[in-house]
Amino acid sequence: MAETILKLENIIKHFGENTALKSISLEVARGEFLTLLGPSGCGKTTTLRIIAGLESPDGGRVLLEGQDVTNLEPNRRSVNTVFQSYALFPHMNVEQNIGYGLRLKKLPKQEIAQRVQEMLELVQLQGFERRMPDQLSGGQRQRVAIARALVNSPDVLLLDEPLGALDLQLRRQMQQELKGMQKKLGITFIYITHDQEEAMNMSDRIGIMNAGEIVQLGTPDSIYERPNSRFAAGFIGQCNIADATVLAEENGLLRLRLGEGEVLASGSARPGNTGALCVRPERVRYSLSETGGFALDGTIREYSYTGGTLRTTIVADGGVQFLVTDLGEDDERLAVGTRVHIYWDPKKAVLVESGANADE
Amino acid sequence: MPMNSRKKGGVPLAAVPMYIWTLLLVAIPLIYIVGLSFLTKAQTWGVDLNFTLDSYRKLFTPSYLKVFGQSLYVAVITTIAALAIGYPFAYFTSRLPKRARSLVLMLIIVPFWTNSLVRIYGWMILLRSQGVINGLLISLGVIDSPLKLLYNFGAVMVGMVYALIPFMILSIYNSCEKIDWSLVEAARDLGATRMRAFWSVTVPLTMPGIMAGCVLVFIPSVGLFFISDLLGGAKTMLLGNLIKNELLVARNWPMGAALSVAMLLMTLGIITLYKRMAGDKELEGLL
Amino acid sequence: MKKRIGTRSNSPFAVLYIAIILVLMYLPILVVVAYSFNDTKLFHWAGFTTDWYVKLFRNRTIIEAFWNSLKLAVLSSLSACVLGTMGAVGMSKRHFKTKGMLENLAIVPIMVPEIILGMAYLAFFSLVKLPFGMLTLVMAHTTFCVPYIYINVKAALTNMDPSIGEAALDLGASPTRAFFDITAPIILPAILSGTLLAFAMSMDDVVISFFATGSETSTLPLQVYSMLKMGVTPEINALCTVMLGTVFLLVALSSLLKAGRARGKQ
Numbered sequence: 001m002a003e004t005i006l007k008l009e010n011i012i013k014h015f016g017e018n019t020a021l022k023s024i025s026l027e028v029a030r031g032e033f034l035t036l037l038g039p040s041g042c043g044k045t046t047t048l049r050i051i052a053g054l055e056s057p058d059g060g061r062v063l064l065e066g067q068d069v070t071n072l073e074p075n076r077r078s079v080n081t082v083f084q085s086y087a088l089f090p091h092m093n094v095e096q097n098i099g100y101g102l103r104l105k106k107l108p109k110q111e112i113a114q115r116v117q118e119m120l121e122l123v124q125l126q127g128f129e130r131r132m133p134d135q136l137s138g139g140q141r142q143r144v145a146i147a148r149a150l151v152n153s154p155d156v157l158l159l160d161e162p163l164g165a166l167d168l169q170l171r172r173q174m175q176q177e178l179k180g181m182q183k184k185l186g187i188t189f190i191y192i193t194h195d196q197e198e199a200m201n202m203s204d205r206i207g208i209m210n211a212g213e214i215v216q217l218g219t220p221d222s223i224y225e226r227p228n229s230r231f232a233a234g235f236i237g238q239c240n241i242a243d244a245t246v247l248a249e250e251n252g253l254l255r256l257r258l259g260e261g262e263v264l265a266s267g268s269a270r271p272g273n274t275g276a277l278c279v280r281p282e283r284v285r286y287s288l289s290e291t292g293g294f295a296l297d298g299t300i301r302e303y304s305y306t307g308g309t310l311r312t313t314i315v316a317d318g319g320v321q322f323l324v325t326d327l328g329e330d331d332e333r334l335a336v337g338t339r340v341h342i343y344w345d346p347k348k349a350v351l352v353e354s355g356a357n358a359d360e
Numbered sequence: 361m362p363m364n365s366r367k368k369g370g371v372p373l374a375a376v377p378m379y380i381w382t383l384l385l386v387a388i389p390l391i392y393i394v395g396l397s398f399l400t401k402a403q404t405w406g407v408d409l410n411f412t413l414d415s416y417r418k419l420f421t422p423s424y425l426k427v428f429g430q431s432l433y434v435a436v437i438t439t440i441a442a443l444a445i446g447y448p449f450a451y452f453t454s455r456l457p458k459r460a461r462s463l464v465l466m467l468i469i470v471p472f473w474t475n476s477l478v479r480i481y482g483w484m485i486l487l488r489s490q491g492v493i494n495g496l497l498i499s500l501g502v503i504d505s506p507l508k509l510l511y512n513f514g515a516v517m518v519g520m521v522y523a524l525i526p527f528m529i530l531s532i533y534n535s536c537e538k539i540d541w542s543l544v545e546a547a548r549d550l551g552a553t554r555m556r557a558f559w560s561v562t563v564p565l566t567m568p569g570i571m572a573g574c575v576l577v578f579i580p581s582v583g584l585f586f587i588s589d590l591l592g593g594a595k596t597m598l599l600g601n602l603i604k605n606e607l608l609v610a611r612n613w614p615m616g617a618a619l620s621v622a623m624l625l626m627t628l629g630i631i632t633l634y635k636r637m638a639g640d641k642e643l644e645g646l647l
Numbered sequence: 648m649k650k651r652i653g654t655r656s657n658s659p660f661a662v663l664y665i666a667i668i669l670v671l672m673y674l675p676i677l678v679v680v681a682y683s684f685n686d687t688k689l690f691h692w693a694g695f696t697t698d699w700y701v702k703l704f705r706n707r708t709i710i711e712a713f714w715n716s717l718k719l720a721v722l723s724s725l726s727a728c729v730l731g732t733m734g735a736v737g738m739s740k741r742h743f744k745t746k747g748m749l750e751n752l753a754i755v756p757i758m759v760p761e762i763i764l765g766m767a768y769l770a771f772f773s774l775v776k777l778p779f780g781m782l783t784l785v786m787a788h789t790t791f792c793v794p795y796i797y798i799n800v801k802a803a804l805t806n807m808d809p810s811i812g813e814a815a816l817d818l819g820a821s822p823t824r825a826f827f828d829i830t831a832p833i834i835l836p837a838i839l840s841g842t843l844l845a846f847a848m849s850m851d852d853v854v855i856s857f858f859a860t861g862s863e864t865s866t867l868p869l870q871v872y873s874m875l876k877m878g879v880t881p882e883i884n885a886l887c888t889v890m891l892g893t894v895f896l897l898v899a900l901s902s903l904l905k906a907g908r909a910r911g912k913q
Contacts, residue, residue, distance in 0.1 A: 054813050074816040075825075081817045087810035091832045100828075101818035152818065375737025378730045378793065382753045385790045389767035390755075396770055449668050452661035466902065467669055473844075474676065474894045475851045477871050478887040482675020484875070485682060492678060522675070583760030586853055590875055600762045600854075607766060607858070617770065620763045627759050 002029040005065060005188050006051065006156050012059035013046055020046045022212040023060070028156070028190065033182050035191045035199040037235070038209030044192045045084075047209070048158050051190065052081045064155060075104075080149035081158040084165075086141045088133040094120075094144050095129040101152040119147040122181060139170050150181070156188045163198065175201050196236045200224070208232050224280075229352050233278040240284065242320045244277040244351060246270065253346045259318020261296030263343075267351035275354030281325040283348040286314055288334070292343030298322065300338050316342055390624070397617035407613055415618035424602075428622075431599040434588075435581040438520040442577045443570065445521065446528035450569070451562070453529075454536035465533070472526045480519050480590055487515055487591075511593030519587040524580060528573035535569025575634045579627050599623055676891060683884035699885040709870055709886060716867040719781065720849040723788035728842040730789070731796030736830070739804040754798065756791040764791065765858035772859065779861030787859035788852065792845035799841030803834040836904050843901045847894060 006028040013021040021043045028034050036044040049055040051062060053074030062070045069077055080101070088097050098119055102112045120126050123143035133141060142162060149157055162178075163171045179202050182189050193199055199206050200220045207217045208231070216223055216232040227233035230241055244256040246269045253264050256277060265277055285292065286300075298316035305311070310328030315321050322342060334340065400410040418424060453464045471479060486492045487509040494506040509515060539562065547557040563570075585600030599619065606616035683700070687693035703709060734753065738746055756764055768787045777783055807830070815825035853868045860869065867890070874883050 052813075052817055054816070073821075074813070075819045075821055079817075081814070083810040083814055085808050085810050087808055087814040089811060089814070089829055100815070100820075104819040104824070148814075148818070372737050374733040378734030378737070378753065378797070379749060381730055381790070381793070382749060385786060386752055386755050389771035390763075392771050392774060393763075393767050445668065448661075448664055452665050455661070456665075464665060464669070466898075467672070470895065470898050471672055471676065473847045473851075473898055475868060475871070475887070475890050477853060477868055477875065478679060478890055479675050481871070481875055481883065481887060482677075482679045485678045486675060522672075579758070580760055583762040583854070585762065586872060600760070603762050603766055604857075607769060613770060616766055620766045624759060624763050627763075631758060 002031065004028065005030040005032075006190075007063040008047070008051070008060065009063070010060040011047070011050055011057045011062070013043075013050065013055065013057050020212055021050075021057070024212075024214060025060075026207065026214065026217070028188060031186045031188055033179070033189045033191065033202060033204045035193060035203035035206045036209055036214075037193060037196060037199040037206050039194060039235075042209040043212040044209050045160055048081070048160055048190065048192055051156070052079055052158055053077050054081075078152075078155040079158060080152050080154040080156075081160065082145045082149050082162045084160045084162065086133075086145040088141055088144055088148075090133055092133075093129065094125065094131050094133075094136070097133070097144055098148045098151055100148065105152075115151055116147075119151045122150070122184075123147045123177075138165055139174065142166065142174065146178070146181070150185065150187070154187065156190060159189060159191045161192050161194070163193075163195075171198070178202065200236070206236075208235055210235075225348065226350055227278055227352060230276045230278070233276075233352065238281050238323065238325075240277075240279050240281060240322050242277050244275060246273045246275070246351070246354065254351055256351065258296060259316050259320045261294065261316060261318065261342075263294050263296050263349075264346035265349040265351050266347055267354060269351055269354035273354045275351045277349060277351050279344055279349035281311070281323045283344045284322055284324040284342065285344060286312070286324060286340040286342050288338075288340060290343065291341045292345075294341065294343040296342045298340060298342050300334055300336050300340060302336060303333060314340065314342060393617045393620055393624075397614055397621050399614050401612045401614055412614075415614045418615060419618060419622060424619075427597050427599060427602050430597060431582050431602075434516065434520065434596070434598060435578050437517060438524060438581045439574050439578045441517065441521045442525045442528040443574065446525050446573065447532055447566075447570070450529045450532035451536055451566075454533055454539070465530075468526050468529055476523055477586065477590075479522065480587055483515070483519055483522065484510065484590060487518075510591065511595065513592065513596055516588045516592040516596045519591040520581055520584065523584065523587060524577045527576035531573035531576060532566060532569040534572075535566040539565050571634055571637060575630055579630060582623060582626070679884055679887045680891065682881060683888040685881065685884075688881055699881045700889075703882045703885040703889070706882060708865075709867075709882070712865045712867045712870040715781070715864055716850055719784050719788055719866060720846050722785045723792050723849050724842050724846040726785070726789045727792030727845050728796050728838060731793045731841065732800050732834075732838050734793070735797050735800035735804060736826070736834075739801065754794040757794045761791075761852075761854035762858075765855045768855065769858040779859070780864045783859050783861075784856060784864065784866070787855050788849045791852070791855060792849055795845040795848060796838065796841035799837045799844070800834055803837035804830075807833055840901050840904050843897055843904070847897055850890075850893075 004027050006026075008024050008026040011021050011024040013019075024043070024047055026047075036047060038044050046055060050057050053069070053072060053076075057070065060070070061068055064077065064079065089100065092100065095116055098116045099112045102115060107115075116129075117126075120129065123146055125140060125143050125147070128136070128140065128144075131140075133144070136144065142165075146159075146162070159178075163174050166174060175198060178189075191199075191202065203220055205217060205219055206223055208215045208223065210231050216228045218226075223232060223236055227236070227239070233239040233241055242258055244258045244263070244265075247255045247257055247262065248271050249255075250264070252266075254267050254269060256263050256265055258277060263277070265279070267275070269275060286298070296316055298314040301313045301315050301321075303310060303312055305328060308327065309325045310333075312324040312326075313321060314324060396407065397415050398411050398413065399407040400412050400414065402408045419428075453461060456464060484491075488494075489506040489508065489510070491509070493509060494503075497503045498506065543565070544557050544561050547561045548554070552560065582598065583600040583603075585598060585604050588596045588598050588601055603616050603619045603623070606612045606619060684695050684697065685692055686696035686698070738750070764787070768783065772779060772783045772786075777786075811833070812825055812830055815829045816822065820828060851868060852866075853872055856866050856869055857872075860866070865873075867886075871883060871886065874880070
């Protein structure tokens with residue numbers, strides 16, 4: 001991994017009775033695009049505000065370029081923020097907004113003007129210098145907010161749901177642009193969103209947060225393919241999640257009891273343990289003849305076709321429901337009610353949250 | 361930790377002067393009045409430091425009770441009249457087109473800024489025996505000799521309502537403006553007549569404004585002594601006039617203080633009642 | 648034509664009603680203005696004159712009272728502006744136990760009938776042996792002016808997006824710098840309109856001044872009050888007209904400020 005630029009060590013934060021952050025630890029590499037993804041109230045904005053210095057943690061340390069900045073005021077950190085509400089200064093025009101940070105640094109006027117111009121070019125707002133914030137559209141304000149933060153060449157740029165207020169189309173376009181800017185400037189981005197698709201699109205790594213903790217941290221692929229919890233599996237993409245009991249270990253795979261059937265999956269657990277089996281809908285296969293080494297049968301309950309994907313619901317014996325997606329290219333569909341074998345590539349299914357069953 | 365207090369606090373020190381000022385010139389004088397009300401009037405001037413409940417006992421003698429009653433009566437009538445006249449005005453105004461609406465609002469706010477004495481004086485010109493109204497009526501031949509319009513209870517009421525009605529109009533207007541008119545349309549759609557829809561939907565929805573308006577009219581109306589002085593010829597004795605007389609004519613400060621305390625309690629009672637009913641919707645919003 | 652069901656339409660009756668009330672509202676004011684140009688001490692119309700204005704400006708007592716009032720209003724609205732603005736800024740983010748109590752106490756002066764405050768000052772200033780006059784007047788007026796500014800500025804601060812101030816810190820401004828660069832310009836219109844309102848209220852006040860001043864110092868409203876009680880001379884009409892004119896100017900000024908504030912909002 002590349003050199004670490006930002007490190008959080010056991011950050012704890014309480015708001016009165018509520019614990020906002022339980023113990024957050026995180027290392028971010030230089031030039032990385034890291035996304036904190038989670039439902040609202042999971043503590044992602046608080047984490048961001050602690051990095052910016054707008055909140056102080058009740059415990060733990062924040063290290064920026066190896067320096068402890070935990071108690072450093074926000075104006076003394078080389079970190080800038082793009083706020084969710086954009087927070088443009090309403091009484092300053094676009095040029096003054098973008099140049100504010102540079103003016104505070106007392107740079108020569110000419111240099112300020114030049115760098116502001118470069119930024120306007122980067123965010124494609126040339127010619128808008130004299131506009132006031134209330135004369136701009138949402139997307140334009142967004143660009144000004146980004147330019148205002150980027151112009152200071154921060155070590156780390158923090159973005160708090162910056163695209164939340166934009167409509168879908170503009171949002172997709174801005175995702176591309178943001179990613180492009182980040183690549184071009186090589187600045188470390190820490191990005192907050194509750195939109196999993198946005199996170200998958202843009203990030204080098206994603207940290208999934210829930211209830212004040214980072215549940216899983218990894219590349220989009222690894223999180224998608226190998227979720228480590230029900231929450232992570234359910235929050236990113238769609239997932240079939242079912243309770244299962246470990247019967248045996250076979251060749252590095254687990255043989256599991258699932259309802260009335262037996263299936264294979266990866267993971268590490270001992271026989272007798274229980275856990276949650278997670279398998280993505282597009283990984284599930286069904287067939288009249290093949291079994292894939294599984295002993296799981298079920299009945300086709302219904303089909304639905306949604307532009308490009310065919311979604312099939314199959315109820316396995318024992319009551320577990322499976323959602324199966326494929327491209328729907330087969331000309332002949334099996335009739336609803338047909339009995340089929342269900343199976344998948346065991347490497348693409350994972351048992352999570354396994355442990356000894358308390359009942360036994 | 362200094363860090364922590366900065367994050368939560370902004371610049372709390374800035375509030376200190378206002379804090380001190382308020383304690384010194386609001387809290388202490390009011391507490392002093394309460395103390396004063398338990399003392400005895402001195403023979404010559406000022407007060408003696410003898411604790412007594414005499415002033416409060418005197419409050420319950422018929423002559424004082426009568427003023428209390430009269431003052432409340434004036435306040436109640438003023439409030440009802442202001443509501444009856446102000447409600448339709450605010451309601452109609454809220455349904456005007458945008459430009460007309462802001463013009464009318466502006467016209468209501470301007471008198472509120474002008475000197476109240478000047479406006480009361482205007483009524484004196486209008487009402488007095490050789491005044492505008494009598495002059496007009498005589499020249500039209502409606503009456504032969506001037507009517508006695510000034511220096512009576514009616515004139516006081518006109519002055520009170522006139523001086524205080526902007527409060528009523530503005531607070532009801534604020535409520536009307538927030539009404540979701542589709543609710544009224546829904547009531548009409550469900551078969552309610554215009555009147556029925558008005559009483560069952562519009563009035564309950566504007567209740568917060570009605571209550572705020574009533575409080576804002578009622579409270580000052582017990583104390584505006586100069587209106588009854590000028591328009592009532594000092595014949596209509598209100599609580600305000602009584603306090604003024606106790607202080608400046610009878611020089612009985614404990615009595616004046618006791619009256620003030622009674623008035624203060626009444627005011628606080630009304631505000632508390634209002635806050636409880638309106639769920640702490642702030643009266644401040646109206647300024 | 649079929650009667651419209653649209654609930655947002657007004658009948659001609661409604662418009663008439665609004666007009667009648669507005670006429671009643673302005674009638675007394677217009678009468679005062681008209682009489683100030685009436686060439687007689689009596690009450691019939693006897694032709695146009697500006698004599699009363701000439702007399703007015705020769706009346707030393709009135710001129711003195713006017714200057715007193717102006718001095719008083721300027722001093723109290725400015726002191727209240729400082730106290731109220733600092734108070735609102737200081738208390739905007741901070742939550743401490745006595746905050747609610749202090750806030751309630753701070754707006755007491757405009758919530759209770761004026762006469763109570765008047766009585767309180769009469770008693771309190773006698774107690775501490777302050778000589779009644781301009782000093783006591785300024786203290787009393789400042790007190791009831793503070794709430795107008797405090798409430799206005801507090802509302803402006805509440806409406807302000809808190810991340811705007813944070814953005815300034817984030818971009819490298821110290822808290823003090825952020826306040827003067829960002830917060831102050833944004834709340835300035837609220838400060839000004841609050842101060843103007845306080846100024847108008849101070850110029851208008853009869854009841855509290857009545858108790859808080861001594862025999863030496865009179866204000867314009869007190870002067871008008873005593874003239875009205877003594878018996879009327881048309882100079883009063885002229886005086887009232889001048890006062891009305893001043894207020895209309897102030898109102899125009901403040902609505903310009905409000906328009907400016909509306910433009911400043913996102």
